[in-house]
Every structure is written in structure tokens, then in C-alpha cells.
Amino acid sequence: MKKVLVSAFAALCAFGAFAQVSFWDSEAAAKKLFFAPRVGLNVSNMSFDIPDGDVEGKKAKIGFNVGVGVDYMINRSFGINTGLFYTTKGVKFEEKDEGYKDTQTYNAGYLQLPVYASYRLNFAENSQLQVNFGPYFAYGINGKVTDKYVDYEDPDYSEEYKYDLFGTSDDDKDRAGIKRFDLGLGVGVGYTFKRVHLGLEYQFGLLNCLEKDEWGSDYKAYTRNLSISVGYTF
Numbered sequence: 001m002k003k004v005l006v007s008a009f010a011a012l013c014a015f016g017a018f019a020q021v022s023f024w025d026s027e028a029a030a031k032k033l034f035f036a037p038r039v040g041l042n043v044s045n046m047s048f049d050i051p052d053g054d055v056e057g058k059k060a061k062i063g064f065n066v067g068v069g070v071d072y073m074i075n076r077s078f079g080i081n082t083g084l085f086y087t088t089k090g091v092k093f094e095e096k097d098e099g100y101k102d103t104q105t106y107n108a109g110y111l112q113l114p115v116y117a118s119y120r121l122n123f124a125e126n127s128q129l130q131v132n133f134g135p136y137f138a139y140g141i142n143g144k145v146t147d148k149y150v151d152y153e154d155p156d157y158s159e160e161y162k163y164d165l166f167g168t169s170d171d172d173k174d175r176a177g178i179k180r181f182d183l184g185l186g187v188g189v190g191y192t193f194k195r196v197h198l199g200l201e202y203q204f205g206l207l208n209c210l211e212k213d214e215w216g217s218d219y220k221a222y223t224r225n226l227s228i229s230v231g232y233t234f
Contacts, residue, residue, distance in 0.1 A: 029073035036069040036197055040229025044089035049220040057095050063088030065227055081118035081132045089225050099153045105146045108165055110138040114186055130190040140166050140180040168214045177214025182223055183207050197231040
């Protein structure tokens with residue numbers, strides 16, 4: 001009985017503390033502009049819309065993101081979350097049999113600008129939950145496709161070939177036919193304790209990233225990316 005009373009008292013205290021939290025605080029923020037250098041891990045992929053269905057052997061690719069986040073607070077509960085980031089995305093395709101394995105890795109590096117509406121739930125002066133949603137704009141500045149063929153029976157036939165990711169092929173150069181510009185939506189949550197920020201975000205591209213001249217009009221693909229980041233707020 002004593003344990004039940006103690007548990008009930010603890011739950012009541014926790015509920016009372018949570019009840020003190022204001023879900024909307026229209027008071028002007030003491031500081032409006034914040035900067036936060038961030039670095040994180042990406043797990044990216046592509047969603048395909050093609051006549052034959054999904055692509056076989058498709059796998060996620062690990063990448064990274066680094067940049068500076070900028071927050072402009074309109075009041076204590078709402079602001080604009082933006083910044084500039086270098087982020088790597090892509091996808092892998094793997095085909096294998098008993099005697100060989102062929103792996104194609106699409107690796108794209110983008111400069112990315114998010115423009116998110118940001119809701120803030122302030123638990124205390126130094127503790128804050130963030131929910132972000134809005135568009136992002138990305139431009140590919142570098143990218144390669146690595147095609148690695150491994151012949152287990154005759155290693156002399158193993159080879160690795162690299163070519164450009166962005167643009168269309170011509171007589172002089174192979175290219176993968178991926179568009180440089182990407183636009184999509186991002187949704188994420190973050191938690192800041194004192195000045196340390198932890199964030200989780202999912203981005204899904206809205207534009208077909210395949211060049212029509214390279215792939216035709218029946219093939220479409222869209223970027224997908226899950227990112228985890230850590231930062232320090234000034």
C-alpha cells in the first residue's frame with residue numbers, strides 16, 4: 001500500500017510539473033537570433049516510380065551533414081528555422097550471384113537551405129522541445145557514381161569505374177542523368193538542453209531528380225533522407 005501511495009504521489013507531482021508548461025507563450029523572446037553549428041549522420045535512399053515497379057537490389061546509403069543552423073524567434077513559442085548545410089545523399093544498387101557482386105553507389109553532395117516553421121515548447125529556461133516543418137531547397141555541387149564489380153572466381157576481371165552523377169551523357173563523357181536542383185519538404189524534432197542541441201529530421205523530395213534526356217519521361221525518382229544531428233547554440 002505504501003508503494004502505491006508513493007507511486008501515486010510521484011505521478012501527481014510529475015503531472016503538476018507538466019501542467020506548469022505553457023503550450024503557447026506569446027511573450028517576446030529575450031533573444032531573437034541564434035546560430036548553431038551542427039554535424040550529423042544521414043541515411044538516404046530514393047523512391048522510384050517506373051513502369052516495371054521498384055528497382056531490385058536498392059539499398060540505403062550512409063552519408064553526413066554539416067553546416068550552421070539559424071533560428072529567428074518571433075516569440076518564445078514560434079520562429080523560423082533555417083541555415084546552410086552541406087549534406088550528402090544517394091542510394092546503392094547491388095546485384096550479386098555465386099560468382100560475382102556488382103555494386104553501384106550514387107553519392108551526391110548538396111548545398112541545402114531549409115526554411116522551416118518552428119514551434120517551441122519550453123519546459124524550463126534551459127530545456128526546450130522543437131518541432132520543425134517546411135520546404136528545403138538543395139543544389140548539387142558534386143557527385144559521383146562508383147560502379148564496383150567483383151569477380152570471386154577470377155579476380156583479374158574485377159574492376160571499378162567512376163563517372164559524374166549530375167547531367168546527361170555525351171560523346172565524350174558518361175553521366176548518370178541526375179538533376180542538380182532538388183526541392184522537398186522536411187519534418188523534424190529537436191531538443192535543446194542549455195546550449196546543446198539534438199535533432200532528428202526526415203526529408204522527402206518532391207521533384208523528379210532524373211533528367212528526361214537521359215532516362216525518358218516514364219522514369220521518375222525522388223530523394224529521401226533521414227538525418228540525425230548534434231549542435232551547439234550561440
